[in-house]
Amino acid sequence: xxxxxxxxxxxxxxxxxxxxxxxxxxxxxxxxxxMTLTIGALTISSLTTPSSFDWSSHAASGIVHFKNLGNVxxxxxxxxKSYSAKLVVFDASHTTGLVWDYIPxxxx
Numbered sequence: 001x002x003x004x005x006x007x008x009x010x011x012x013x014x015x016x017x018x019x020x021x022x023x024x025x026x027x028x029x030x031x032x033x034x035m036t037l038t039i040g041a042l043t044i045s046s047l048t049t050p051s052s053f054d055w056s057s058h059a060a061s062g063i064v065h066f067k068n069l070g071n072v073x074x075x076x077x078x079x080x081k082s083y084s085a086k087l088v089v090f091d092a093s094h095t096t097g098l099v100w101d102y103i104p105x106x107x108x
Contacts, residue, residue, distance in 0.1 A: 005104040008039075008069045010076045016066040020089070020100060026062035029055040034090040036097070037066065039083045039105060042074045078107040 006016045020027045035046045035053050046053040052072060054065040064087075069075060085105045088097040 003104050005082060005106045008075065008105055008107045010070045010079050010107060012070040013068050014070060016069065016103075016105075018064050018066070018087075018101070018103065020062045020064060028060050029062055029064070029089075030059040031091045031093075032059075032089055033092065034097075035064070036086075036088045036090075037069075037103075038086040038088070039075075039107070040078050040081070042072070042078060044069070044072055075107060080107070082106045 008014070008016070020029065032055055035055065037044045037052075044052055049072060052066060052068055054067060055063070057063075057065065083105050084102040086099060087101045087103060089100045090097045
């Protein structure tokens, strides 16, 4: 069975939406203070690139919108390959972050 990958289109504003769950239950994201997404050698942080992350709009639903990833500095250098993007979530209880998920992505 082929892995379904999210596509990051370099130079474009496409959005990737993910619903975060723990043990099958949607997680309320209202206490989240930071997220990072690492794709290859590129780490995107909500602190330095806040326009690429939105979890507050649908916090109770556990939905994270990754926005404008194709326009992040350094993304074009990753084009033509597939990655397991590591999502790390931070809050007051997890100041070093929790590795939440590995998201299969292709950068084009």
